[in-house]
Amino acid sequence: MENKITAILLAGGKSQRMGTDKGLLDLNGKTFIQHVCDALRPIVGSNILIVSANNKYDDLGFLRVEDIIENKGPVGGLYTGLKQSKTKVNLVLSVDVPLVTTELLEWLLKNHDETFMVTQTKNGDKTSPLIGVYDRSMQTVFGEHLYGDQLKLRRVIEEVRHQTIEIPAAWSNQVQNINTKEEYQNLIK
Numbered sequence: 001m002e003n004k005i006t007a008i009l010l011a012g013g014k015s016q017r018m019g020t021d022k023g024l025l026d027l028n029g030k031t032f033i034q035h036v037c038d039a040l041r042p043i044v045g046s047n048i049l050i051v052s053a054n055n056k057y058d059d060l061g062f063l064r065v066e067d068i069i070e071n072k073g074p075v076g077g078l079y080t081g082l083k084q085s086k087t088k089v090n091l092v093l094s095v096d097v098p099l100v101t102t103e104l105l106e107w108l109l110k111n112h113d114e115t116f117m118v119t120q121t122k123n124g125d126k127t128s129p130l131i132g133v134y135d136r137s138m139q140t141v142f143g144e145h146l147y148g149d150q151l152k153l154r155r156v157i158e159e160v161r162h163q164t165i166e167i168p169a170a171w172s173n174q175v176q177n178i179n180t181k182e183e184y185q186n187l188i189k
């Protein structure tokens with residue numbers, strides 16, 4: 001499976017709500033980004049592509065690329081990641097889901113249907129486009145939106161053939177986004 005899948009890890013953005021780079025926050029002695037990479041490694045090996053301008057992530061030893069067009073949010077990060085990818089299937093994650101596990105990601109890959117351009121996940125009422133699977137050809141769609149300055153990821157997904165799959169309730173905590181100081185304090189207490 002390893003060579004057929006690229007993991008694209010979005011680690012850019014402003015972290016405005018947290019006030020500090022989310023990927024470098026500590027949880028039980030490891031940074032958020034390390035937790036996410038540890039969950040990915042059994043599936044993709046070293047084929048992890050970090051999309052970020054922060055060179056502190058280079059310590060992890062994976063390929064890092066900077067956004068081709070900066071400050072465009074996840075649509076910009078995904079465009080860059082998919083342009084760099086050499087595989088049809090791309091497992092996309094953000095750095096702010098430190099509780100995600102290999103088991104959940106394997107489940108996602110097993111349940112995704114390659115005929116869809118995007119597979120996103122859903123937990124209750126909340127869809128998570130940044131825990132998903134993207135076809136490399138989506139780079140063209142993201143490119144068009146980016147150059148038209150249409151930066152709403154959810155809107156882009158609505159326009160293409162996509163599927164939304166419900167995460168088993170027992171795994172709800174794994175897809176928690178940690179965006180604010182309060183959410184981080186609750187996580188580590």
Ligand SMILES: Nc1nc2c(ncn2[C@@H]2O[C@H](COP(=O)(O)OP(=O)(O)OP(=O)(O)O)[C@@H](O)[C@H]2O)c(=O)[nH]1
Binds near residue numbers: 013015051096130
């Ligand atoms: N490469 C890249 N990643 C991004 C960009 N904007 C957001 N991300 C990543 O996308 C994920 C979701 O980002 P958000 O939580 O919506 O935005 P954020 O900038 O991290 O945080 P806020 O400023 O608080 O909204 C996170 O993993 C970010 O690191 C971007 O412009 N480029």
